[in-house]
Amino acid sequence: MRLIAAALLLAGTALPATAQDSTSEEAIGPSETIGAGGRPIGKDWARSPVIAQHGMAATAHPLATQIALDILKGGGNAVDAAIAANAALGLMEPTGNGIGGDLFAIIYDPKTDKLYGINGSGRSPKGQTLEQLKEKLGDADALPPVGPLPVTIPGTVDAWFEMSERFGSKPMSEVLVPTVRYAREGHPVAPVIAMYLDRSLRAYTANEERYGFDFSNARATWFADGAPEAGEIFKNPDLANTLETIGEQGRDAFYKGDLAEVMVDYLQRQGSAFSLEDFAAHESEWVEPACVSYRKGYELCELPPNTQGFAALQMVNILKNIDLAQWDRGSPEVIHYITEAKRLAYADVARFYADPDFAPLPMELLSEEYGRERFALIDPARATPEFGPGEPKLEGPGDTTYLTVADKDGLMVSLIQSNYRGMGGGLTPDGLGFMFQDRGELFSLDPAHPNAYEPGKRPFHTIIPAFVKKDGKPYMTLGLMGGGMQPQGHVQVLINIVDYGMNLQEAGDAARINHDGGRQPTEALTGPSADPLGTLFVEPGIPAATIEKLRAMGHKVEVIDNGIMFGGYQAIARDPETGVMTGATEMRKDGQAQGF
Template sequence: MKILSAAAAAALLALTAAPAMAQQSTPVEEQIGAGGRPVGANWSRSPVYAENGMAATAHPLATQIALKVLREGGNAVDAAIAANAALGLMEPTGNGIGGDLFAIIYDPKTNQLYGLNASGRSPAGQTLEQLLEKLDGATALPAVGPLPVTIPGTVDGWFEMHERFGKMPMADVLAPTVEYAREGHPVAPVIGMYLDRSLRAYERRLETTSFEFDNARATYFANGAPKAGDIFKNPDLADTLETIGRDGREAFYQGDLARVMVDYLQRQGSAFTLEDFANHESEWVDPACASYRDGFELCELPPNSQGFAALQMVNILKNVDLRQWERGSPEVIHYITEAKRLAYADVARFYADPAFSALPEELLTEEYGKERFALIDPENATPEFGPGEPKLEGEGDTTYLTVTDNDGMMVSLIQSNYRGMGGGLVPDGLGFMFQDRGELFSLDPEHPNAYEPGKRPFHTIIPAFVKKDGGPFMTLGLMGGGMQPQGHVQILINMVDYGMNIQEAGDAARINHDGGRQPTEALTGPAADPLGTLNVEPGLAAETVEALRAMGHDVRVVSNGIMFGGYQAIMRDPETGVYAGGTEMRKDGQASGY
């Protein structure tokens, strides 16, 4: 071994230390920009192409599990369930079997779209008056503890899809996740950041709110928040999934698992009973579609989800040709923002569990879209939009995934625990957290979304599907609370109006308008934030940002990507059958095929 002189060693130390010191003073992303590409936008990367099957999820290992199931003879539904189970383990900040699920499935045998609403309900034996008594004067449901918990719908959703379309035994579908839960997997970087963020949020709430967090701490944070590269294990979840795979949905909703959950919830002060779990069921629903232009149609699920908000935006925006301006122009951003605000004024007024409140059918007509479009001032942001008067005919964290197979089946699936990782409650020894979706109920008894016994709350999570010339074309989803409908529309605009490929459409800078009247607010009285905030990513030019401010928008430039959602999509060439996949640069995910 050669020994350096003291002088040489000092010089070498200076050379090696200099870059580190420079990085400490200036973040590396500000020291150097993106490289070039031989084709496509410099800020994007290539879509993934494959012929036999494809998966796009928020974690590379979940994508690999989906492809493994496809290669072993499963179809797209089997693979989607397998990937979703894996994400509940690997991305617990976004989803898990304590939450709800929605899906759109294209079945090539019948050439039809099937929608599944697998969302849970409130306790059947608890009235609004009883809930208000427990809230002790609070004006909204809390984000943690037993009161915002609704029945977890995901497991029932898995079995509904599997019984109708699946091929492999459920035990085999869940087996890869059972193995990873026992043996461990390395934590991904963005998920590690969200785990740290979640732990800090729970600890802040514990300073002012009393709720059981010991189980969650032992399950997820025994040594603090896991960091990128740390091996994370969840043997309790492995046992739970193994039981579900062996004994079926009854184990979760009627058997030993149900008894553990109900006993735990009741100890926390919840009104849930075994009958509530035993009576839970998912619902098959009909997706609705709105035509945009050039033969493209966007398809979404009905309430209690917010999917129809995206269709309302499409029906508003089809009245102006955005292609007359550049994609990053203030005019395009202004119209998208005002269309979102108009649609969400209706969301806040009308969207709720349809079993309790009928949705005005006129909301999705082109005529109504024209009426709402006429309210947009092309030069200025309108200070406040109210809901329309259609005629009656009768921080949320989420994961989205999509899988397609060699028969042409296409699955668009979204799943969530809602805010953060959920409400902080982990039932004894089961390895998952309950969702806090009930936080989205209104406490105004006159509101369609008011809390009632056995009711599903307003839901933010929405899968999407795109048709071209009447045939199946693309699955897509863009997770992230109120970002989702406006994100779906931005992807559509990027591809249809501006010719972006499936990867560029997701990588391009987004906007996220936040605020306006909310589905949790009272029907009467002023909105808490009528104008709202227009959050934009740094990819928008400074001149555009200033022009939007001059138009009256409250614009905020946000650079960390957190509030702009997580995108996955798969497109099928109608002539060759070749799949193209895109995934989200703001997450850890991967699109891959074979």
């Protein structure tokens, strides 16, 4: 099953209808529709970006943004503020993230003038082989989205402490205080998050019978009286206690202490193979971001596998072989080239991307020559029915929440964190107030695949933070939530800024496309792909004439008008000369960019 389609199914979201089925005019009548108002400057469909001098934060929840700014105003730096905001989002946006999940970040440190990447992803149980896992799966040909089998070690807490110890300025106990307070006293649920909570409850309820997993603790934590509604005050005292313990006792409380014992005891009761030794052995990894040039002095920087970040870099290396600006942004030509570049890159993702400790990545994937070779496979007039992976040499040149924070000294943090499918796999350890991720679902069961399940291995990961340089200098943090949408979103935002001169807010508010399908990193290496052409999902802002031309070119196109499949964008750009910061956030989420 395609990753996006499966995610929508778990979230209780029906797959999209056709463009004709999704129009609202038939329901309420053309005379009752209303469009966007006018603006004195900029695009009618985008509000102004936020500009400030002393500090900036952009997150998926206004209260999390305010917490980050409070940390900055109180003398903390961007890393302190990012961790504080991330903790708050785990409470306030549990449909996208939490301390039961993993974390990745790119940090620009002005003191060393370097980018630092952290991979805070967890591993599978060391005491369980692929054969033993298959015995538990029975006749199933893939890992389930819920229950104990897709759980991997939660990496977020360790990544927080790694970031704090290397770059932070405040103790973790102080950084976590705002979220502890909100968890105990309560906060009003935001509208989009309320919608996702309702969908999550319906999906988990449907899956309880199908998969037979324990949803009782999760139900008591978030859904004791049904799904919380927008504006309803929500409290999570269990999470308050957990975060307070972490702040006072440190990361070892989570991986070696009482909290670890509670987690392991609970998981083992559910049939998991995790042990205390697995939790005690967990550690994050500092990694080197890779950057590729695009145009006009811009470079896109991403993290290496086990993330899919290099897919965005492959797309950039393909697309810089054609001048997209010769056409209008909403033209069929531009969307065709972006789509085909994505399909080419993802053919390689499905074949090569995995935990590098088990399967080294062919670094030629990022070479300009390889990008030219892949670009040459694009038919400018037709969608190619199926793209296979390339043959790069091994050696060569070298639901989710995203947030970003920058401070007056130039420290910049691009951070993404997730439980994978919405809230995670449905399992909530006794009295701890968070849900375990189900990231292990992304393992392949084909032993020949680089991403095959193995003991102590990290699965393929969809979440990716990004960073942009301009003329060799640090310029912009960038991120976009949403599974396989993320590399596509990074590239579309970059194109909007570089090729079409959009400002930071316009670049995120502009209508997006999301191609889903093709071979997946969970499938077997051999045999036919389940969906070689895939489906091109587009937002209503894509012109109707463009959609018809794309269909005539052989693309399968569907229109979705609710924003769900197109990610959640945040960004901060910082002028390296003046230090003035510009922030943007996502109209498709509840978020806010703000500065001072």
